[in-house]
Amino acid sequence: MSTVAFFAIAIFTLAAALAAASFSKLIHAALCLALAFIGIAAFYFSLGAEFVGLAQVFIYVGAVAVLIVFTILLTRRESDAPVQFKWSGAVVALAVFAGLIWAIFKSPLPGGAAPAVAPLTVKQIGESLMTSYVWPLQCVGLLLTGALIGAVVLVMDEKP
Amino acid sequence: MNDLAMATTPTLTHFLVISAALFSIGLLAALSRRHAIYILIGVEMLLAAANLNFIAFWRYGAPSPQPTGVMIALFSIAIAAAEAAVGLALVIAVYRHYRTTNVDQFTSMKG
Numbered sequence: 001m002s003t004v005a006f007f008a009i010a011i012f013t014l015a016a017a018l019a020a021a022s023f024s025k026l027i028h029a030a031l032c033l034a035l036a037f038i039g040i041a042a043f044y045f046s047l048g049a050e051f052v053g054l055a056q057v058f059i060y061v062g063a064v065a066v067l068i069v070f071t072i073l074l075t076r077r078e079s080d081a082p083v084q085f086k087w088s089g090a091v092v093a094l095a096v097f098a099g100l101i102w103a104i105f106k107s108p109l110p111g112g113a114a115p116a117v118a119p120l121t122v123k124q125i126g127e128s129l130m131t132s133y134v135w136p137l138q139c140v141g142l143l144l145t146g147a148l149i150g151a152v153v154l155v156m157d158e159k160p
Numbered sequence: 161m162n163d164l165a166m167a168t169t170p171t172l173t174h175f176l177v178i179s180a181a182l183f184s185i186g187l188l189a190a191l192s193r194r195h196a197i198y199i200l201i202g203v204e205m206l207l208a209a210a211n212l213n214f215i216a217f218w219r220y221g222a223p224s225p226q227p228t229g230v231m232i233a234l235f236s237i238a239i240a241a242a243e244a245a246v247g248l249a250l251v252i253a254v255y256r257h258y259r260t261t262n263v264d265q266f267t268s269m270k271g
Contacts, residue, residue, distance in 0.1 A: 002169075003170060010174075010178050013182065014182065018185055020189060020201060020205070021185050021186075021192070021201075021202070026195070029189075029198065029201060030197075030201065033201050036208075040182075040211070043178075043215070044212075044233075047175075047215050047216060049215045049229075049230050052211075052230055052233045052237070055237055056208075056211075059237055059240075060204070060208070060237070063241060064204060064240070067245065067248055068197060068201065068248065070248075071197060071248040071252060074252055074255075075197075075251060075255040075261050084193075085192050086191070086192045086194070088191070088192075089187070089191030089192030089193075090188055090192055093184045093188035093191065093192075096183070096184050097181065097184035100180035100183065100184070101177065101180060104180060109172050109176070110220055110221070111171055112169075112171060113170075114172075114219050115220070115222075120227050120230060124227060125227060125230065125231075128226055129231070132226060133231050133235075136235055140238045143238070143239065143242055144241070146242075147241075147243075147245050148245065151245045151248075154249040154253045155252045155253055
């Protein structure tokens with residue numbers, strides 16, 4: 001992966017994420033969030049995790065972003081004032097960023113380019129999911145079923 | 161020119177810095193607005209930053225026969241999807257009750 005591509009994706013992702021955090025119109029923030037997710041998926045592709053990148057695009061951009069937009073439209077009122085910005089949050093975020101950067105540069109990390117490895121195939125991922133990770137897979141299936149039923153129950157109209 | 165490009169090939173540190181920045185931006189979105197949907201957007205960004213770290217460590221770490229980092233990222237994406245579904249359903253349910261999505265006004269359980 002070339003440096004130019006890395007910095008292009010990085011600038012795109014961080015700009016979209018910052019826009020999502022700073023736009024005071026909620027619907028614009030949600031659409032910028034979808035752009036940031038596309039940038040993160042591009043990082044996954046560049047790191048050789050194509051399957052995760054595709055899953056990211058399908059699930060986050062395809063489902064989660066659309067879900068957020070639907071919720072915004074369902075809870076929108078004309079009288080809503082624009083959401084105010086609290087600067088205390090920015091201070092905490094900057095402090096956390098400084099702490100993380102300090103930790104990253106203090107840690108003994110492997111330098112240099114990524115080691116050359118055979119590309120990860122979908123067949124390998126499927127075999128791992130069905131052998132070593134079969135219990136987590138079942139648990140995630142159960143969790144998703146529970147979450148779906150729970151979400152429907154939460155928004156169901158209560159019958160008098 | 162070629163030497164410069166070789167010297168600045170993205171390393172693990174580059175990805176960690178990007179991930180830290182994304183995490184902080186998510187925290188900023190979650191903390192600086194008193195609005196339930198902004199908070200959910202921020203939490204989604206935090207989870208995405210964590211996933212980016214998993215994938216970066218998997219790629220730059222010692223090669224292993226099991227793609228553990230990829231697996232954790234996949235499960236984490238599934239859990240984030242479940243979290244978004246339930247969280248947004250909660251926002252709609254609370255909105256029906258209070259007619260607002262400002263978290264400062266959800267005060268019935270305040271002591």
